[in-house]
Amino acid sequence: MSEKKGSLSINSENIFPIIKKWLYSDHDIFFRELVSNGCDAITKLKKLEMMGEAEIADDEEFKIQILANPKEKTLTFIDNGLGMTADEVDEYINQIAFSGAEAFLEQYKDKTSEDQIIGHFGLGFYSAFMVADRVTIETLSYKKDAKAVLWDCEDGMDFTMSDSDKADRGTKITLYLNDDSVEFANIFKAKEILDKYCSFMPVEIFVSDPSAEPEYQTIMEEELTDKDTVIEHIVEPAKTEEKEKEDGTKETVEVEPEKKKVKILKRPVSISDTTPLWTKHPNECTEEEYREFYHKVFLDYKEPLFWIHLNMDYPFNLKGILYFPKINTEYESIEGTIKLYNNQVFIADNIKEVIPEFLMLLKGVIDCPDLPLNVSRSALQNDGFVKKISDYITKKVADKLSGMCKTDKEEYEKYWDDISPFIKFGCLKDTKFCEKMSDYVLFKNLDDKYLTFKECLEENKDKHENTIFYTNDPVQQSQYVNMFKAEGIDAVVLKDAIDQPFISQLEQKNENVKFVRIDADLNDSFTEEISEDELKDATEKLTETFKKALNRDQLDVKVQKIKDEKVSSMITVSEESRRMQDMMKMYGMSGMDPAMFGGSGETLVLNANNALVKYILANPEGENTDIMCKQLYDLAVISHTPLNPESMTAFIERSNKILEILSEK
Incomplete structure (x- = not known):
């Protein structure tokens, strides 16, 4: 054909600033777009061949090659897909976004927000101009008698089209990188980006540096394939050793046969796993494969607890694997990663429209070819459809968990401590999930037995109807735990912040x-009964004594006859007041007085049955009364919550003093 020149057919001064500044926020995204285009070209050719509209050699291997040349400052993407004719280049390349460019430009040229829905405008190829000042396309169509085309565009707008001498079918796109983007011509950088976006493309992807010295490797001759280029034949001599004969003389014998090896050009390795685990049927996957996939994708050295394999063909196509990771909630934040794919092309992590919020605590991959993505693949359209996908994922997770509890409760209980934060967060965030899981939420009691919510209510029904007691720290609150156990009253352990x-x-x-x-x-x-007069008298005397010893104007003291005489003092905080204090801490208001919000604060409970309390009551002005009051108060606090540093220092000094007093006596 005769050479053709022109300007790209759009009604705008320049579309590329829009692409650079608005459409694609990450400059490395052009790798994904160009490789995806190559995959599409190969996939379409295969379909045409199945329909009898294209011919493909039986031994042809489809692949995408990426050449990263730092010396030339170029990146080249080569596919052996269906290619394009001159007319197709004119239609699909020269008329940018021919399906709606004018409307797109008019509506979005001044926008900077990514919240807008763009629709499909076919702009993926033009992401190349984010990093390149010049782009060339050499392409040869699969169509009979097609002629190869060379398309050359510089500075973003003006192009030339002419004949090309390209002899093999497919497309070759070369990017002449601008000075700010030469890092992308580094093979290690290229592999890093491709690993991010293209690890699971359905076509093999090979990356090489044509400017580098070729690499070689040595293999056994029988391992040769037709694709190997033999550089050198190597014969490794047989190994020998000396052995002593019966007559005492020695002889040399062979101990290993002669080995024939060859030196070949290093075999290229595809960076793409073309059949990732989620594309297979669950029955075809082994436990070891699931674990290996988890370690490879999420770089987590710990073993996952278990996983859910999603496999759905109707009413939409969705596949994936969700892993429940083992989390140490005391030291690690609960933050997962759900990788979203579209036809094995990576889109983004944790897209909230598709992944229910509570499942973002998990780790996994989800591939949904039916996702209605915008052109930059960074946002979703069609909220109703996307909501159905999200609901399906929620349902499958709930079905898996509830099914596990019903069919293998013992195994479910083994996982419970690790998965409970996920499930509780899900119940808080998702009504439907909560409805499905309400009967399968477990509570561990003081004897390490797991109970459902209904079973917890039954445990204390005779003594405390509709009340469930709990501890958030069985060690710190051991004094209270022992009292509950002694009275046969059950409580559950709720340690997590989500509780x-x-x-x-x-x-x-x-x-x-x-x-x-x-x-x-x-x-x-x-407690035991105590007369009102005795209670009033003891409370007044002990309150004044403790106020004086502790140098406090306000102190809420409660005197009770606790059955366990060994217990001298305790701190109690009403449930409402303590929850108010927790809320204030959460919002950074811990320095404020809870009483301002209706909270009554702490109460010092003194046991009228205890010998030390009886001594203080009988000797309010005694020589050691002050030190005993302070010690009893700190002991009460310790059974409730850790002492602050100043109080702990004073407590240790006072304990030493008490020991000195005892030793003198």
Whole structure:
């Protein structure tokens, strides 16, 4: 054909600033776009061949080659797909976004927000101009008698089209990188980006540096393939050793046969796993394969607890694997990664429209070819359809978990401590998930037995109807735990930060049910009766004595006859007040007085049955009364919460002093 010149057919001064500044926020995205185009060209050719509209050699291997040449400052993308004719280049390349360029430019040329929906305008190829001042295309169509075409565009707008001497079918795109983007011609950088976006493309991808010295490797001759280029034949002599004969003389014998080796050009290795695990049927996958895939994709040295393989063909196509990772909630943040793919092309991590929020705590991959993506693949369209995908994923996770609990509760219980934060967060965030999982949420009691919500209510029904007692730190609150055990009253362990909002939700959904921490109050189960006169007199005297010893104007003292005489003092905080304090800490208001918000603060409970309390009551002005009051108060605090540094220092000094007093006596 005769050479053709022109300007790209768009009604705008320049579309490329829009592409650079708005459409694609990450400059390395052009790798994904150009490789995806190559994959599409190969996929389309295969379909045409199946329909009898194209001929492909039986032994042809489809692949995409990427040449990163740092010396020439170029990147070249080569595919052996269906290629293009001159007319197709004119239509698909020269008329940028021919399906709606004018509307696109008019609506979005001044926009900087990515919240707008763009639609499909076929602009993927032009992401190349984010990094290149000049781009060339050499292409030869699969069509009979087609002529090869060379397209050359410089500075973003003006192009030339002419005949090319390209002899093999497919497309070769060369990017002449600008000075700010030469890093992309580094083979290691190229592999890093391709690993991010193209690890699971359905076509093999090979990367090389044509300017580098060729690499060689040595293999056994029988391992040769037709593709290997033999550089040198190597014969490794047989190994020998000396052996002593019966007559005492020695002889040399062969101990290994002669080995024939060859030196070949190093075999190229595809960076793409063309059949990732999620594309297979669950019955075809082994446990070892699931674990290997997890380690490879998420670079997590720990073993996953278990996984859910999603495999759906109707009413939409969706496949994927979701892993429940083992998390040490004391030291690690609960933050997962769900990688979203579209036809094995990586789109992004944790896209909230597709992945339910609570599942973003997990790790996994989801591939949905039916996703209605915008041209930059960074946002989704068609909210109704996307919501159905999200609902399906939620349902499959709930079905897997509830099914595990019903069919193998013992195994489910083994996982519970690790998966409970995920499930509780899901119940807080997703109503449908909560409805499905409500009967399968477990609570571990003081004897390490797992109970459902209904079973927890049954445990204390005779003594405390509709009340579930709990501890958030069985070690710190061991004094209270022992008292509960002694009275045969059960409590559950709720250690995680998610537990407080979760039990609040349960209380809202079950109006008569209350969760009460074991250090909130001492009820009649733990105490004996005391006359009103005796109680009033003891309370007044002990309050004044302790106020004076502790040098405090305000102190809430409660005197009770606790059955366990060994218990001298305790701290209780009402459930409402403690929750208010927790909320204030969450919002950075810990320095404020809880009383301002209706909280009554802490109460010092003194046991009228204890010998030390009796001594203080009988000797308010005694020589050692002050030191005993301070010690009893700190002991009460320690059973409730850790002492602050100043109080701990004073407590240790005082303990030493008490020991000195005892030793002198």
